[in-house]
Structure formats: C-alpha cells, structure tokens
Amino acid sequence: MQQNIQETKLSPWKILLLGIQHVFAMFGATVLVPALTGLDPAVALFTAGVGTLIFHIVTKGKVPAFLGSSFAFIAAIQTVVQNQGIPYAGGGIIVAGLLYLVLAGLVLIFGVERIRSFFPPLVTGPMIMVIGLTLSPTIISSNIVGADIGTIGQRWVVVLAVVATMVIVSIFVKGFFKLVPVLLGIIVGYIVSILFGFVDFSVIKEAPLFALPSFQLAKFDIKAISLIAPIAIVTFMEHIGDMTTNGAVVGKDFFQDPGLHRTLIGDGLATMFAGLLGGPSNTTYSENTGVLAVTKVYNPFILRVAAIFAIILSLSGKIGAILQSIPAPVMGGVSILLFGMIASVGLRTLAEAKIDFTHSRNLIIISLMLVMGLSGVEFDIIPGATLSGMSLAALIGVVLNKILPENI
Numbered sequence: 001m002q003q004n005i006q007e008t009k010l011s012p013w014k015i016l017l018l019g020i021q022h023v024f025a026m027f028g029a030t031v032l033v034p035a036l037t038g039l040d041p042a043v044a045l046f047t048a049g050v051g052t053l054i055f056h057i058v059t060k061g062k063v064p065a066f067l068g069s070s071f072a073f074i075a076a077i078q079t080v081v082q083n084q085g086i087p088y089a090g091g092g093i094i095v096a097g098l099l100y101l102v103l104a105g106l107v108l109i110f111g112v113e114r115i116r117s118f119f120p121p122l123v124t125g126p127m128i129m130v131i132g133l134t135l136s137p138t139i140i141s142s143n144i145v146g147a148d149i150g151t152i153g154q155r156w157v158v159v160l161a162v163v164a165t166m167v168i169v170s171i172f173v174k175g176f177f178k179l180v181p182v183l184l185g186i187i188v189g190y191i192v193s194i195l196f197g198f199v200d201f202s203v204i205k206e207a208p209l210f211a212l213p214s215f216q217l218a219k220f221d222i223k224a225i226s227l228i229a230p231i232a233i234v235t236f237m238e239h240i241g242d243m244t245t246n247g248a249v250v251g252k253d254f255f256q257d258p259g260l261h262r263t264l265i266g267d268g269l270a271t272m273f274a275g276l277l278g279g280p281s282n283t284t285y286s287e288n289t290g291v292l293a294v295t296k297v298y299n300p301f302i303l304r305v306a307a308i309f310a311i312i313l314s315l316s317g318k319i320g321a322i323l324q325s326i327p328a329p330v331m332g333g334v335s336i337l338l339f340g341m342i343a344s345v346g347l348r349t350l351a352e353a354k355i356d357f358t359h360s361r362n363l364i365i366i367s368l369m370l371v372m373g374l375s376g377v378e379f380d381i382i383p384g385a386t387l388s389g390m391s392l393a394a395l396i397g398v399v400l401n402k403i404l405p406e407n408i
Contacts, residue, residue: 019305051270090218092228093275100268132343162333290338
C-alpha cells in the first residue's frame with residue numbers, strides 16, 4: 001500500500017530529510033554525466049530538478065520517480081559537444097524528447113495492454129535484475145578500488161561502515177530513523193572518510209556561495225540530431241524497465257494509472273527542457289527507486305521535495321561542493337545495497353508470478369537475458385547508440401518470448 005504523509009504522520013522536517021536522502025542518492029550519477037560529456041553539472045542539476053517537477057505534473061503526481069542525467073546518451077553527446085558545441089547537443093536532445101512524445105502517441109494508438117503483452121513477468125523479472133546488477137562492476141572498480149591501491153583496505157572499511165549502518169538502521173532501529181538509512185549511512189561513511197583523510201575540504205572552501213548555472217540555449221543541426229535523437233528508441237525500452245521496476249517496488253501498475261503514455265510524455269518534456277538550456281537528457285533513476293525499496297516510503301511528494309533541493313543545489317556552489325566532497329567509497333557502499341535491492345525486486349517478480357523453472361523455455365529466456373544483459377556486450381545500431389545492458393536484455397526477452405512456443 002502506498003504510504004502518504006498523513007498515514008506515516010511525518011512532520012515537515014522529516015519530509016525534508018527524506019527528500020535530502022533522495023538527493024544524495026541521485027547526485028553522483030547526475031553530475032557524472034555532464035562531467036564526462038563537457039556539459040555544466042549545475043545545469044544538469046537544475047534541469048533534473050525542473051524536469052522531475054514536469055514529470056510529476058504530467059503524471060498527475062502519482063509516480064514516485066526522480067529524473068536525472070541519462071547515461072545512454074553519453075557517447076553521442078560527447079561527440080557533438082567536441083565537434084559542434086553544447087548548443088547543438090541541446091538541439092539533438094530536444095528532438096530526442098520529441099521522439100518520446102511520438103512513442104507516447106503510439107502507445108495510445110495501440111493500447112497499453114498490447115505493449116504489456118511484450119513484457120510478461122518472465123521478461124520483466126530479469127530486466128529488473130539487470131537494472132540492479134549492471135552497474136555492479138563499476139561500483140567495485142571505480143567507487144571502491146579506485147586508482148590508489150595503497151588505500152584499498154581503508155576504502156573497504158568505509159564501505160563496510162556504510163553498509164553496516166544501513167543494515168542496522170533498516171532492521172533494528174525503530175521510529176523515523178528507520179526511514180533514512182541511506183542518509184545515516186552516508187553520514188557515518190563521511191565521518192570515517194574524514195578519519196582516513198579521504199575528504200578534500202579545499203573544494204568546499206573555494207566554491208562560491210551563489211552562482212547561476214551556465215545555461216546555453218539550444219541550436220539545431222541535422223548531423224547532431226542524427227547522432228543523438230535516435231537513441232530515444234533504445235531508451236524507450238529502458239523507460240519501460242524503469243516504470244516496471246518502480247511499480248513493482250511501490251505495488252502499483254503505472255502502465256495503467258497514470259498510464260505509460262503519460263510517463264513517456266513526462267520524460268520527453270523533461271528531456272526537451274534539459275536540451276533547451278544545455279543540460280543532458282533525463283531519465284527516471286534506479287538509484288531513487290532503490291531508496292524507495294529500502295525505506296518503503298513511496299510518497300511522490302518527497303521526490304518533488306528532492307527536485308526542489310536539486311534546483312537549490314544548482315544555484316549554490318557551496319552546498320554542491322559539500323556533496324561533491326563525499327568520497328567515492330561512501331557512495332559505493334550505498335550503491336551496493338540500493339542496486340542489490342532492485343535486483344531482489346526482480347527475483348520477487350519471478351517468484352510472485354510462479355515462473356516454472358523446470359520448463360526449458362523459461363530457463364533459456366531468463367539465462368540469455370541475464371548473461372547478455374550483464375556481460376557488457378554492446379551492439380552498435382546507429383553511430384553513437386548501442387544496445388547493451390537492460391535494453392539488450394529487454395530485446396532478447398521480448399523476441400524469445402514471442403517466438404519460442406510455450407506448450408512444448
């Protein structure tokens with residue numbers, strides 16, 4: 001059952017803390033994309049916050065989702081920014097958002113049930129598992145192992161401190177603090193990191209108290225559009241996977257209410273807004289879905305609070321610098337549990353659907369989806385766009401579920 005403010009009797013300051021917890025969950029990935037592509041991280045935070053509010057307006061405030069920077073567009077945006085500049089990347093991102101609106105129209109024409117027929121639990125279960133596990137190697141290699149082998153033991157101490165705090169708070173602590181295990185885990189990990197000298201306070205000291213993001217209005221060029229826009233076709237499958245996962249965690253069918261067409265429109269309009277100002281394309285974030293799974297507080301209003309915080313962060317260099325000073329092992333420890341929870345939701349989806357694992361057909365579909373989705377295999381479909389991870393697993397699952405006979 002969806003919890004709301006009245007049911008859980010949360011005071012305003014508790015709601016603020018829950019919103020801040022979602023900000024911590026999304027921050028690292030949201031600013032990483034612009035850092036890799038040459039865009040402004042402050043613009044990315046601003047457009048993520050506003051984009052999330054747009055999404056909630058379009059979806060009638062029913063879907064507890066946060067929209068952050070999409071990783072699927074990184075290669076294409078990098079190419080356009082390097083060769084033509086940020087404004088032209090923005091133009092391509094706007095057209096990608098328009099494609100979302102076209103896809104939403106197709107959903108309305110053909111009906112959500114026909115779309116859903118391609119994604120039974122046999123397919124969505126492994127899809128959700130791939131979403132949760134696909135970043136696992138990155139969590140270990142980048143956030144924990146890092147470049148300095150000499151500190152790897154200390155890094156693991158930080159990770160274990162974060163994980164232990166989240167586990168203890170989630171299972172043994174009573175009252176409100178049970179709802180903020182991620183926030184408490186980050187605080188404990190930050191303190192341990194200070195003891196090991198992992199925190200760079202100079203970044204905070206040098207950051208300005210207030211600064212406007214470097215907005216750059218979009219410009220349009222057919223070459224940039226041809227590189228960026230078609231990726232929306234790939235991320236369409238990711239969107240379906242994200243909405244399936246979010247609904248499975250919350251216990252609601254968002255394909256029906258508010259409707260898959262509305263979530264696509266919300267994502268598309270948010271992406272168009274981001275492109276207009278020079279921000280990266282937006283997508284619903286698994287990190288925040290993981291927070292929902294851990295806390296079991298599903299009120300969409302809290303995600304809107306997080307969106308407002310993201311906008312404030314984009315205008316405050318000092319606060320943003322504090323978040324950026326959080327060492328990678330801290331967020332690595334958080335990610336281990338959050339993504340693991342999402343993978344567990346995939347297992348639950350298969351269990352609740354009572355999938356027969358003695359049936360060769362079912363084993364073949366699940367096995368191929370997991371191996372191909374998690375192996376890192378990539379297939380270029382157009383320049384700058386690849387099928388990999390969840391989108392590749394989804395395509396394999398959809399095709400095999402339709403062509404392999406059930407009654408054999």
